Amino acid sequence: MDLVVHDIDFLWTGETLLEKSSISVEDGEIVAIAGGDTTPAAREPVIEAARIVDGRGKALLPGFKNGHTHAAMTLLRGYGDDMALQEWLQTRIWPVEAALTPEDIYWGTRLAALEMIRTGTTFANDMYFYPRDAVRAFEDAGIKAAVGLALFDFFDEERRAQETSRMEEILRDVGASHGRGAPVSLTVAPHSIYTCGPELLRWSVAAADEAGLVLHTHLAETRTEVENARRDLGMSPFSYAHSVGLLSENAIAAHAVWLEPEEIAMAASSGVTVVYNPASNMKLASGAFPFRAFADRGVPMMLAPDGVASNNNLDMFDEMKLASLLQKHHNADPELMTARETLDVAIGAAMRRGDRSHRTDLFPAVGSAIVPGAPADFVLLDLSHPQMVPVHNLISNVVYAAGGGVVDTVVCGGRVLMEDGEVPGSEEVITEARRCASALVQRVATH
Numbered sequence: 001m002d003l004v005v006h007d008i009d010f011l012w013t014g015e016t017l018l019e020k021s022s023i024s025v026e027d028g029e030i031v032a033i034a035g036g037d038t039t040p041a042a043r044e045p046v047i048e049a050a051r052i053v054d055g056r057g058k059a060l061l062p063g064f065k066n067g068h069t070h071a072a073m074t075l076l077r078g079y080g081d082d083m084a085l086q087e088w089l090q091t092r093i094w095p096v097e098a099a100l101t102p103e104d105i106y107w108g109t110r111l112a113a114l115e116m117i118r119t120g121t122t123f124a125n126d127m128y129f130y131p132r133d134a135v136r137a138f139e140d141a142g143i144k145a146a147v148g149l150a151l152f153d154f155f156d157e158e159r160r161a162q163e164t165s166r167m168e169e170i171l172r173d174v175g176a177s178h179g180r181g182a183p184v185s186l187t188v189a190p191h192s193i194y195t196c197g198p199e200l201l202r203w204s205v206a207a208a209d210e211a212g213l214v215l216h217t218h219l220a221e222t223r224t225e226v227e228n229a230r231r232d233l234g235m236s237p238f239s240y241a242h243s244v245g246l247l248s249e250n251a252i253a254a255h256a257v258w259l260e261p262e263e264i265a266m267a268a269s270s271g272v273t274v275v276y277n278p279a280s281n282m283k284l285a286s287g288a289f290p291f292r293a294f295a296d297r298g299v300p301m302m303l304a305p306d307g308v309a310s311n312n313n314l315d316m317f318d319e320m321k322l323a324s325l326l327q328k329h330h331n332a333d334p335e336l337m338t339a340r341e342t343l344d345v346a347i348g349a350a351m352r353r354g355d356r357s358h359r360t361d362l363f364p365a366v367g368s369a370i371v372p373g374a375p376a377d378f379v380l381l382d383l384s385h386p387q388m389v390p391v392h393n394l395i396s397n398v399v400y401a402a403g404g405g406v407v408d409t410v411v412c413g414g415r416v417l418m419e420d421g422e423v424p425g426s427e428e429v430i431t432e433a434r435r436c437a438s439a440l441v442q443r444v445a446t447h
Ligand SMILES: [Zn+2]
Pocket: 068, 069, 070, 218, 254, 306, 307
């Protein structure tokens, strides 16, 4: 056995809460759960294992899945706040992004992965620049990820040719070893309908289909996007995306805030996965995700922090609390988006379809439940942390009370990435990320 976690006080399988159980892991998968309510057939005594983790005083649950992020934006943490979206992009973000190097992407992504590990995230769906370096960073950090090069052509034909040939090269070089079932996979990521012309959007759909990869885009984020789409394209963003073939079972649409009622049905029938980004939506005053309408139609959902520059952290505990509170506040309904519904979205259970399999359809390497056969992607929380005391209701504590500081141990693909709050190699990541961030803003200032 590669790993055994024994005597876990509480274990949330994704469906059931078990007490005093143990879990065994081999070849990156959960092979047995003993104790609790499991049937005798599934019981297995604690045996010799290469690594043994003490679960006493801990709660175990599936790791969080970050459904939409721009990982290396960690280097821009606090670099521009309290501004309107366009001014913020034009005066702060775009000038710095133009100066980013592959080394910045590597260390920025390592910093993001370190923050994600420390706050219990075991998978991230990333869209940014220099994907080769981002892939390497996630692999070195040990968490699972999907990585896309953000494609933009600003409706310019020459720019489109550059983007598609760059992406074709990446698919050739990296695609074969990073297909959809790999722990770190590629995606095809046209940035949005307002930065990509219809030809680039259609090219992206075809490229994703051909390579069997997930398509990842931003969609219907702000009211301005809706107004501009109606003016320039003659329809709302979601309908336009549908008309060019962007919405499918292989697609992830981040934000999905502004939809007409008939577009909710369109989302449901297309099979697209939508991603709720509550902190980013609130910080940029974008609006409130229509959670209830999506949930009632069974639309697959994920939760996410978006990029650090519009958040400003990657802590999914913050996202869970904000997700639920924003729904309650916006709709004047305290019963909306319960703690259980919120946790389901955060751990990836709400993106599963049909048969309730424990692997996510979009990313088969990613586990979303604690059951035998599932990928071993889980976290242990410290029940002695004041935010976790007392345990009247574990899920309530996780969603409403806790922050990332309660995470004690993180296992991803069967590998222990953090134990007792320690992530080996953190110091180098912090030092290099600091160096890259200050050199980056220096370059921009003297340009
Ligand atoms: Zn984004």
